Amino acid sequence: MWSMIFVSSLSLGSFYTLVALGFALIFGVTRNFNLAHGELVVLAGYVSYWLWKMWAFPFILTFPAAVLVSLVICLGLERLFARLHEPLALNSIVLSFGVAVVIQNSMLFLFSGNYRLIRIPVLSRGFHLPGLYISYTQITLLGSSLIILFLLYMLMYRTYLGKAMRATIQDKDAAAMAGINVSAMGTLAFCIGALLIGLAGPLYGCIHYLYPSSGQEATLVAVTITIFAGVGRLSGIILAGWILGLAESFTVVFFGVSWREMVSAVLLLALLYFRPHGILGHGER
Amino acid sequence: MENDKKTMNFLTAKNRLNKSKTHWIGLFLGFMLFFALPLLVQSNHYILQVFTHALLLAALALAWDLLGASGSISLGHAAFFGAGAYASALLGLDLGLSPWATIPLAGLIATGLGLIMGLICLRLRGAYFALATLAFVEIPWVITDNWDSLTRGSLGLVGISGLPSIRIHGFHVDFGSSIVVSYYLIFAYFMILLGLVAFVHQSNIGLALQAIREEEIAAEAVGIHVNGYRLLSLLMSAFFTGVCGACYAHLVRYIEPGLVYGLHFSAVPMIFAICGGRLTILGPAVAAMVLYPMDQFVFHPLLPAGHEFLYGAVLILAMLFMPNGFWGRLRNAS
Amino acid sequence: MILLRLKSLNKTFNHFCALTDIDFSVGEGEIVGLVGPNGAGKTTLFNLISGRYKPSSGNILFKDIDITHLKPHAICRLGISRTFQSSRPFPGMSVLQNVMVGHVFGKRSSLHSRPENKQAAKELLDIVGIAHKADAPAGRLTLSEQRRLDLARALATRPKLLLLDEVAAGFSPVLVKQAVELINRVRKRGVTLLIIDHFLNLSLKVSDRLLALDHGEKIAEGPPHVVMRNPEVLRAYLGLRHESERD
Numbered sequence: 001m002w003s004m005i006f007v008s009s010l011s012l013g014s015f016y017t018l019v020a021l022g023f024a025l026i027f028g029v030t031r032n033f034n035l036a037h038g039e040l041v042v043l044a045g046y047v048s049y050w051l052w053k054m055w056a057f058p059f060i061l062t063f064p065a066a067v068l069v070s071l072v073i074c075l076g077l078e079r080l081f082a083r084l085h086e087p088l089a090l091n092s093i094v095l096s097f098g099v100a101v102v103i104q105n106s107m108l109f110l111f112s113g114n115y116r117l118i119r120i121p122v123l124s125r126g127f128h129l130p131g132l133y134i135s136y137t138q139i140t141l142l143g144s145s146l147i148i149l150f151l152l153y154m155l156m157y158r159t160y161l162g163k164a165m166r167a168t169i170q171d172k173d174a175a176a177m178a179g180i181n182v183s184a185m186g187t188l189a190f191c192i193g194a195l196l197i198g199l200a201g202p203l204y205g206c207i208h209y210l211y212p213s214s215g216q217e218a219t220l221v222a223v224t225i226t227i228f229a230g231v232g233r234l235s236g237i238i239l240a241g242w243i244l245g246l247a248e249s250f251t252v253v254f255f256g257v258s259w260r261e262m263v264s265a266v267l268l269l270a271l272l273y274f275r276p277h278g279i280l281g282h283g284e285r
Numbered sequence: 286m287e288n289d290k291k292t293m294n295f296l297t298a299k300n301r302l303n304k305s306k307t308h309w310i311g312l313f314l315g316f317m318l319f320f321a322l323p324l325l326v327q328s329n330h331y332i333l334q335v336f337t338h339a340l341l342l343a344a345l346a347l348a349w350d351l352l353g354a355s356g357s358i359s360l361g362h363a364a365f366f367g368a369g370a371y372a373s374a375l376l377g378l379d380l381g382l383s384p385w386a387t388i389p390l391a392g393l394i395a396t397g398l399g400l401i402m403g404l405i406c407l408r409l410r411g412a413y414f415a416l417a418t419l420a421f422v423e424i425p426w427v428i429t430d431n432w433d434s435l436t437r438g439s440l441g442l443v444g445i446s447g448l449p450s451i452r453i454h455g456f457h458v459d460f461g462s463s464i465v466v467s468y469y470l471i472f473a474y475f476m477i478l479l480g481l482v483a484f485v486h487q488s489n490i491g492l493a494l495q496a497i498r499e500e501e502i503a504a505e506a507v508g509i510h511v512n513g514y515r516l517l518s519l520l521m522s523a524f525f526t527g528v529c530g531a532c533y534a535h536l537v538r539y540i541e542p543g544l545v546y547g548l549h550f551s552a553v554p555m556i557f558a559i560c561g562g563r564l565t566i567l568g569p570a571v572a573a574m575v576l577y578p579m580d581q582f583v584f585h586p587l588l589p590a591g592h593e594f595l596y597g598a599v600l601i602l603a604m605l606f607m608p609n610g611f612w613g614r615l616r617n618a619s
Numbered sequence: 620m621i622l623l624r625l626k627s628l629n630k631t632f633n634h635f636c637a638l639t640d641i642d643f644s645v646g647e648g649e650i651v652g653l654v655g656p657n658g659a660g661k662t663t664l665f666n667l668i669s670g671r672y673k674p675s676s677g678n679i680l681f682k683d684i685d686i687t688h689l690k691p692h693a694i695c696r697l698g699i700s701r702t703f704q705s706s707r708p709f710p711g712m713s714v715l716q717n718v719m720v721g722h723v724f725g726k727r728s729s730l731h732s733r734p735e736n737k738q739a740a741k742e743l744l745d746i747v748g749i750a751h752k753a754d755a756p757a758g759r760l761t762l763s764e765q766r767r768l769d770l771a772r773a774l775a776t777r778p779k780l781l782l783l784d785e786v787a788a789g790f791s792p793v794l795v796k797q798a799v800e801l802i803n804r805v806r807k808r809g810v811t812l813l814i815i816d817h818f819l820n821l822s823l824k825v826s827d828r829l830l831a832l833d834h835g836e837k838i839a840e841g842p843p844h845v846v847m848r849n850p851e852v853l854r855a856y857l858g859l860r861h862e863s864e865r866d
Contacts, residue, residue, distance in 0.1 A: 033412060035419075083605050089412035090358060094559060095604045097360065101552055101597030109591030213548060220423070223416055258431050265423035269405055272417045276408040489723055496709050496720050503707035506669060507776055508695040508724040564711075 013245025038219030044201020067198030348525035356498030361418030369530030395527020441541025652822025700778035710758030725776025
C-alpha cells in the first residue's frame with residue numbers, strides 16, 4: 001500500500017506543481033496574485049472537454065485550443081492588473097477575485113452546472129508491477145508535468161531571456177536599472193503562465209470533475225505551493241507540490257476523501273502562521 | 286494611497302452629516318421608503334422577498350465592513366455566515382430552542398470562530414491576511430460536511446423553523462407567517478446594525494481603527510493597542526455576520542454546506558463594501574440595496590444561469606475606476 | 620535621577636550587528652543628542668527604546684521599570700513617545716484629529732471629554748506653530764509641517780521622555796532656529812529629550828550631553844564640545860573609515 005500512496009502522491013504532486021507554476025511565475029515577476037488562476041485552469045479544462053466531447057477532437061489536439069483561450073484571457077488580465085494602484089498585492093487579489101466570479105458565472109452560462117469528466121479510455125488502464133499498480137493517468141500526469149518543468153527550467157536557467165526573468169523576480173527596480181524591460185517581462189510571464197494553465201487544464205479535467213466553482217480548489221493549491229516555495233526557486237515549487245501531493249494522499253487514505261479539500265487550506269494557514277511576513281520574508285527592519 | 290488621502294474620514298463625514306441637512310433628509314426619506322415598502326408594493330410576495338434579502342445582505346455588508354474599517358480585507362466571511370446559519374438551525378432542530386435564543390447564540394458561536402481566525406490571521410497584513418481568510422473558510426466547511434452525526438453532512442438541513450411569533454399582552458405577531466413581518470424584522474435588524482456601525486465609527490474605536498488603517502506604525506507609537514483593536518473589529522464583524530447567517534437560515538428554512546459556506550457569502554459582502562465605499566458608513570448598505578435587486582429583477586430573468594457575473598463585473602469596474610466606491614466618490618465630489 | 624537606562628543592549632539583524640553593547644543612561648530633564656554617521660544605529664536604538672524592535676540581548680529600564688519586552692503602545696502609555704525620521708501622519712484625518720489621537724490613546728487615564736481633548740490639541744498645535752492648519756487633511760501638509768505635526772502628536776501623549784528622530788534635517792537656518800526655540804519650549808513642559816541629529820545642526824545648540832555612535836558601537840559620550848573633539852568622532856564623521864551602506 002505504501003508504494004501505491006507513494007506513486008499516487010508523486011504523480012499528483014507533480015501535477016500540482018504544474019498547476020501552481022503559472023501562478024507562481026506571474027506572482028514572481030509582477031507581484032500580482034491572480035486568484036482567478038483556478039478558474040482559468042478549469043476553463044481550459046472545459047474547452048478541452050467541449051472539443052473532445054462535442055466535436056470529437058483527439059484529446060491531444062485540444063491542448064492548443066485550451067492554451068489559446070487562456071492566453072487571450074491572461075493578456076486581458078494583464079491589462080487590468082496594469083491599471084491597479086498600490087498596494088498592488090492586495091488590490092490584485094480583490095480584482096482577480098472579481099474576475100474569478102465573472103469566469104465562474106460565464107462557465108455556468110456556457111457549460112451549465114453539471115459535473116464533467118474527460119474520460120480517455122486508454123488512460124484509465126494501467127499495468128502491474130510487483131506489488132504495485134500504476135495507471136496510465138498517473139504516468140501521463142507525472143511524465144507531462146516533468147517534461148514541462150524541464151522545459152521551463154531550460155528556459156529560466158539556460159537562456160538569456162530566462163536570466164532577465166529571474167533578475168526581474170529577484171529585484172524589479174534593479175532589473176529595470178540594468179536595462180531589462182520589466183513590463184515586457186511581465187507580459188512574458190503572463191504568456192508563459194497562460195501556456196502553463198492551458199496545458200494543466202485538460203489534464204485537470206482528466207482527474208477532477210469539472211464544474212463552474214471547482215476552480216477555487218486549484219487556486220488554493222497554487223497559492224499554497226507558491227507561499228511554501230517562495231518566489232524564484234523552481235526546485236522549491238516541485239518540492240512543495242510533492243509535499244502537498246503526499247499530504248493529500250495520506251489524508252485520503254487515513255481520513256477519507258472528503259477531508260482532502262481541507263489539506264491545502266490547513267497547510268496554507270500553517271505556513272502563513274509561521275511565516276507571517278509571507279513569501280518575501282522581510283522580517284524586522 | 287493618493288485617493289485614501291483625499292478621502293475624508295469618518296469623523297469629518299459625521300461632521301458633514303451634522304452640517305448638511307440634505308444628508309439627514311436623504312437618510313430620513315430612505316428610511317421612510319423602506320418602512321413603507323410593503324404598502325407601496327401591496328405586499329407583493331416576490332418583491333418583498335427580494336428586498337428582505339437585500340436588507341439582509343446590506344446588514345452582511347455592514348458587518349463585513351466592521352472588519353474592513355481596520356484596513357483588513359476578508360475573503361472568508363462565509364465561515365462566520367455558515368457557522369451562524371448551522372448553529373442557529375441545529376440549536377433549534379436538536380434542542381428545540383426558540384430562534385430568539387438561537388440567533389444570538391449563533392452570533393456568539395461565530396464570534397468564537399472569529400477568535401480562532403484572529404489567533405491565526407491577525408499577525409498577517411494586507412494580501413496575506415486576505416489569502417489566509419480565503420483558506421480559513423475551508424475548515425468549518427469541511428468539518429460541517431464531514432460531521433454527519435451532528436450536521437447531517439452534505440445533505441443539508443431541512444425543516445428549520447421559521448422566524449417565530451411573539452405575544453405581548455395578547456397582541457400576537459407571527460414573524461414566520463408572512464413575508465411582511467419577516468421583512469420588518471430584518472429591517473429592524475439592519476437599522477440596529479446601522480446605528481451601531483455609525484456609533485462605532487464616531488467613537489474612539491473608530492478613531493483607533495482609522496489610525497491603524499492609515500499608519501499602523503504611528504498608531505502603535507501613540508499608544509493604540511493595534512492587534513487588540515484589530516481583534517475587536519474582527520470579533521464584532523464575526524458576531525453580526527453570524528447573526529446574518531442565522532437569520533438567513535430561518536428565512537430560507539433550508540441550508541446545506543455549499544450554500545452557506547460557499548464563495549457567494551464571502552464574495553458578496555466584500556463586493557458590496559468595496560463598490561459602495563468601504564471607508565464610508567452607508568456605502569456598503571447602499572450598494573447592497575442597489576445591486577441585489579438589480580441582480581434579481583434584471584439579470585436573473587435575462588440570464589438564469591450565470592446572472593451573478595454582475596457582482597464580479599461591478600467589482601472589477603470599482604477596483605479600476607472608483608477605488609473609494611461610488612458612495613465615497615459621491616462624497617468627495619460634493 | 621535616571622529616567623532611562625540602557626544595559627548592554629545588542630541588536631542583530633540576520634547575523635549583522637546593528638548595535639553592540641550599548642550602555643547609557645539619560646537623566647530626568649536632560650536633553651541628549653544622539654549623533655553619528657549614516658548607519659551608526661541611531662534609529663535602530665530608537666526602535667528598540669520605543670518597542671518596535673526587540674533587542675537581541677540586554678535590557679531597557681524606564682523609571683526603573685523593565686520595558687524591554689513591552690509592546691510599543693504599552694511603552695507609549697508609560698511615558699515614552701517618539702517622532703519618525705520620515706513623518707507618519709494619519710493622512711485621512713485632519714491635523715487636529717491627528718493630535719487628538721495622541722490625547723485619546725496616549726495614556727491609560729486619558730479618557731477626557733471630546734471638547735477638552737480638542738482644546739488641548741489646539742494648544743499643542745499652537746506650540747508647534749501649525750494652529751492655522753488645524754482643519755487641513757494631514758496628508759496635504761508640507762514636509763516641515765508634517766514634522767511639526769509628528770511632534771505635536773507625540774507631545775499629546777504627555778510623555779516623560781520624547782525621542783526626536785531628525786526633526787531638523789534639511790532645515791534652513793531660520794527653521795533650525797525655530798526648532799531650537801520649540802525644543803526649549805518642550806523642555807519647559809518637563810519633558811526629557813533624546814534627539815537624533817545626524818547633521819549636528821540642532822544638538823550642538825540644545826544638548827546637555829551627546830552620545831556618539833558608529834557602526835553600532837558607542838564611541839563617545841559627554842558634553843557636546845568634548846565629544847566633538849574626540850578623535851574617534853572626528854574620524855567617523857570625516858569618513859576616514861569605510862562608511863557602511865546601511866541606514
